Amino acid sequence: MTTESAHTTRLEFLRRLGYVALTALALMVYSEHLFWARPGPWATPREFIPTFLAYMLATDLFLVTVAFFRVRSMAALCLAGAVYGWFLEGVIVQTMYDDFPLNLSFTGLAWHALISVMLGWVILPASLSRGSIRRTVGLAAGIGAGYGLWSLWWWTIEPPPAEPLAFAAYTLALTLALMLCYGLAPRVGLNAFRPSRVETGVLLGLAAAWFAIVTVPTQPLSLIVLPPLVALLWVALTRNRRRETRPDQIQAVLAEPPPGVAHLFALLALPTAACGVYALAAALAARPPTGIVLYAITVPLGFALLVWALATTMRRPVRVPASDAPAAAPPPAPVP
Numbered sequence: 001m002t003t004e005s006a007h008t009t010r011l012e013f014l015r016r017l018g019y020v021a022l023t024a025l026a027l028m029v030y031s032e033h034l035f036w037a038r039p040g041p042w043a044t045p046r047e048f049i050p051t052f053l054a055y056m057l058a059t060d061l062f063l064v065t066v067a068f069f070r071v072r073s074m075a076a077l078c079l080a081g082a083v084y085g086w087f088l089e090g091v092i093v094q095t096m097y098d099d100f101p102l103n104l105s106f107t108g109l110a111w112h113a114l115i116s117v118m119l120g121w122v123i124l125p126a127s128l129s130r131g132s133i134r135r136t137v138g139l140a141a142g143i144g145a146g147y148g149l150w151s152l153w154w155w156t157i158e159p160p161p162a163e164p165l166a167f168a169a170y171t172l173a174l175t176l177a178l179m180l181c182y183g184l185a186p187r188v189g190l191n192a193f194r195p196s197r198v199e200t201g202v203l204l205g206l207a208a209a210w211f212a213i214v215t216v217p218t219q220p221l222s223l224i225v226l227p228p229l230v231a232l233l234w235v236a237l238t239r240n241r242r243r244e245t246r247p248d249q250i251q252a253v254l255a256e257p258p259p260g261v262a263h264l265f266a267l268l269a270l271p272t273a274a275c276g277v278y279a280l281a282a283a284l285a286a287r288p289p290t291g292i293v294l295y296a297i298t299v300p301l302g303f304a305l306l307v308w309a310l311a312t313t314m315r316r317p318v319r320v321p322a323s324d325a326p327a328a329a330p331p332p333a334p335v336p
Contacts (some may be wrong), residue, residue, distance in 0.1 A: 001224075009196075016195060018188045023121070024059035026181035028052060029174050030285035035107070037151035039170055040164045054092050060195075060203055061087055061118070061251060067193045068200075069237040070244040073316075077122060077249060078309035079233055080238070081113030088112055090226050094219035102299055104229075109302030110295075120145065122249070128182055128259035128267075136266040144270035147171070148277030153291030164279045171271040179249050186258040193250040231282065236313045243316050274327045 032051065033043075062084040065071065071080045085108030090096040096103050124143070127136045155161040162170070195203075215222050247255070281288070 007289065009221040012150035012190075012194075013196075013199070014097055015188045015190050016193060016199075019185055019190050019193065020056055020060050020063060022181045022185040022188070023063065026120060026178055026185070027062075027084075027116050028055040029177055029181075030120040031055070031112050033174050034115075034147055034150075035111060037147070037154045038041075038167070042158065047222060053261055055088075057203070057206060058087050058092060061207060063193055064200055064203060065237065066194060067195070067248050069241040070246075070248045071237070071240065072246045072249050073240070073313075075309040075312035076237065076240045078113060078243070078305050079237055079313060080264055081117035082109060082306060084117055084307075085109055085112030086226070086229060087207065090222060090229075091207065091215050094215060094222065096226060097219045097221045100221070100225070104225075105299045105306075106295060109306055114298065114302060114305065125182060125253060125259075126256075128187075128263045129253075129256035131263075133262055133266050136263050137269045140267045140269040140278060141273040143272030144171075144275075145277050146268070148274035149288070149290045150283075150294055151274070151278060152281050152286070152288060153294075156287055156289075157291070160281065163274065164282050167278050168271065168275045171274050172257035175267055175271045178270075179267050182259055182267070183264050186256065190254055191251070191301065192254070207291055210332075232310070236310050240313050240316070 016095070028051070032055070037043045062080060065083045066077075069076065070078070071077055086096060086104075089103070089108040096108055124136075124139060127139050131139075151167065152161075209228070211222070215226075246252075280286075
């Protein structure tokens, strides 16, 4: 390998690492910080760093899945989201095996796959890149209102509630982190996410080691539950890889124009709506059972979307690129 090619390889690795870190931070905001709805012990530097490294591992596995299996369709994205969610809840921590089988959906599918991946990584960035500012404001406000309602549930299960000003500062800080991630990730200089075999091997080795050393001794049920789920996703995603002819979702995202300043500032509708809902509930001393409602909606929705994604991917027809399609037969010569 020449000096120039080695430099290029190192530069591409650093760009991939930067993209993974920014994507991991954005997904962590949705998966971790917005879930808990208030700063906790994990928000301290001592707890934040290992938590962030765990999310980098989960995010890298998710991005490798998207790139290797040519994930582009909504159905395949749901399956890749399941990889992300089940790795977090079934390997990094072991909550997936509590209240079995409902916790297969909550939170791996119902939160991580649907909210973090589909909403936070696919839908909102698409609006930032090619949607109108009004649409981005509406989407961000809807996310904020939903988050504000969800945060009220913590008043019941972990009282006392945070003061409205503290909640506003916390929500604004999370939104600024999202603005940073959404603004910088498309500008790291990547054209495609193509990790080397060594990188992929190290990633899979770390995931397998964590499962063997931490997960199985902590929760032996994981040895029975997780391998069949991984095999099911592998079969469906392999079928997708053989049939998808378009660039994967990462390439599609990187090909979009980076979001402008006005679109990024439109995300401030998120803390505005969240704080409005929170302050109103605090003023009325309301304690609506928002957690129960969200659980009742998202748990069956997570299972339903998984079944839909598997069925859609498995029966998807082969798409032949236009360049590979057989030429049309010439019209018959006229009969004299």
